[in-house]
Amino acid sequence: MIRSTLKISRRDRDHDEPPYHGSERAGQNRDRLHVAIIMDGNGRWARERGRPRTAGHVAGTKAVRDAVRCAPDLGITTLTLYAFSADNWRRPQNEVSHLMGLFHKHLETECARLVDGGVRLTVIGRRDRLPTSLERRIARVEERTQAGRSLHLRVAIDYSARESLMSAARRLAAGGPQTRQAFERYVSQAIHAPWGTRDVDLLIRTGGEQRLSDFLLWESAYAELFFTNVLWPDFSGADLGRAVEAFKGRDRRYGGLSQRSTASRDSSPQAEKAV
Ligand code: FPP
Numbered sequence: 001m002i003r004s005t006l007k008i009s010r011r012d013r014d015h016d017e018p019p020y021h022g023s024e025r026a027g028q029n030r031d032r033l034h035v036a037i038i039m040d041g042n043g044r045w046a047r048e049r050g051r052p053r054t055a056g057h058v059a060g061t062k063a064v065r066d067a068v069r070c071a072p073d074l075g076i077t078t079l080t081l082y083a084f085s086a087d088n089w090r091r092p093q094n095e096v097s098h099l100m101g102l103f104h105k106h107l108e109t110e111c112a113r114l115v116d117g118g119v120r121l122t123v124i125g126r127r128d129r130l131p132t133s134l135e136r137r138i139a140r141v142e143e144r145t146q147a148g149r150s151l152h153l154r155v156a157i158d159y160s161a162r163e164s165l166m167s168a169a170r171r172l173a174a175g176g177p178q179t180r181q182a183f184e185r186y187v188s189q190a191i192h193a194p195w196g197t198r199d200v201d202l203l204i205r206t207g208g209e210q211r212l213s214d215f216l217l218w219e220s221a222y223a224e225l226f227f228t229n230v231l232w233p234d235f236s237g238a239d240l241g242r243a244v245e246a247f248k249g250r251d252r253r254y255g256g257l258s259q260r261s262t263a264s265r266d267s268s269p270q271a272e273k274a275v
Contacts, residue, residue: 033244034078036200036216036223037067041207041231048231054098059233061106068119070237071151074244078152078198082215086126086160103157104134107141114141120148125159161217164191191218199223202247204240206232224250 039060046056064081071079084099107121114121123138130138138157168190188199200216200223208229212220226243228235251258 031075033074033076033201033247034080034198034219035071035076035240035244036080036082036203036220038082038203038205038207038213038215039063039232039235040205040209042233044207045231045233053095056231056233057095057099057102061102063233063235064106065110066237067235067240068114068151068153069117070240071153072117074241076151076244078154080124080154080156080200080216082156082159082213084125084157084159085214086158086163087214089129089158100131100134103155104131104137107134107137111141111144114145114148114153118148118150119145119153120151121145121153121155123155123157124164125157126163127158129158156215159215161212161214165218187218202226202243204228204243206230206235222252222254224252 042056042060043053044056045059046053049055067079067081083103088099089096121141123142127135127138165187168187198219200220203212203216203220203223204226205211206228208227210225210227216223224247226246228239228243230239
């Protein structure tokens with residue numbers, strides 16, 4: 001069926017995937033959140049201190065550790081971090097090399113901690129342009145952490161949402177699904193391949209900018225957005241907690257009527273028209 005029309009790699013088939021939740025609308029369970037973060041502001045953080053941009057990235061790794069540590073207690077079961085976009089290859093060579101080295105180093109040094117904490121790590125994005133040593137290390141950490149169930153940490157490296165949509169489209173076989181629902185499910189599954197995941201509940205961007213920068217465009221169709229001026233290296237577990245609290249106060253309607261007002265029996269379409 002849907003699955004069989006996709007080209008599934010050997011690793012895909014062999015992997016013990018979590019249940020597929022491609023178009024699951026979270027928020028139905030607010031204790032099982034998918035939070036995605038655009039970690040922005042490393043360069044400015046470094047500049048404010050008269051240090052090279054690379055120092056900002058190093059400081060950013062500490063904020064990554066804090067977020068991963070605090071996430072399970074905040075009800076976050078999937079955390080997706082935007083570490084390197086497909087457009088980031090345009091940065092100066094020394095910064096790109098530094099970032100690749102940082103990913104390489106931290107995947108190694110954090111692996112034991114991730115296993116101990118029950119964190120499963122997967123990397124989304126292209127792999128064919130990464131240094132071979134990094135590609136191998138990613139595969140090893142994914143393998144070693146695959147039993148983790150307290151948190152699914154997804155790190156986006158060489159990632160572009162548009163590219164991932166295009167590659168999903170390429171997977172579409174002739175005579176694919178006919179109904180909109182089946183098509184949506186099909187595309188979601190192709191986009192989330194090979195590991196599977198669910199839609200984003202809360203998308204956070206640090207560093208003061210308010211844009212999506214080609215991140216998880218399909219999965220964030222109904223995500224709540226949270227923008228903060230805090231620069232990523234300063235973003236603490238407490239900041240993450242505040243973002244989750246703000247999210248919990250939002251009224252998610254998915255184009256329907258407010259649950260709150262339905263509960264209070266005021267279902268006037270004019271009053272409650274939702275987007
Ligand atoms: C954006 O800030 C940040 C990045 C492009 C890199 C993010 C990488 C890390 C936080 C390193 C650690 C990650 C892992 C997973 C080990 P920017 O450089 O665009 O900041 P600016 O807008 O102030 O210049």
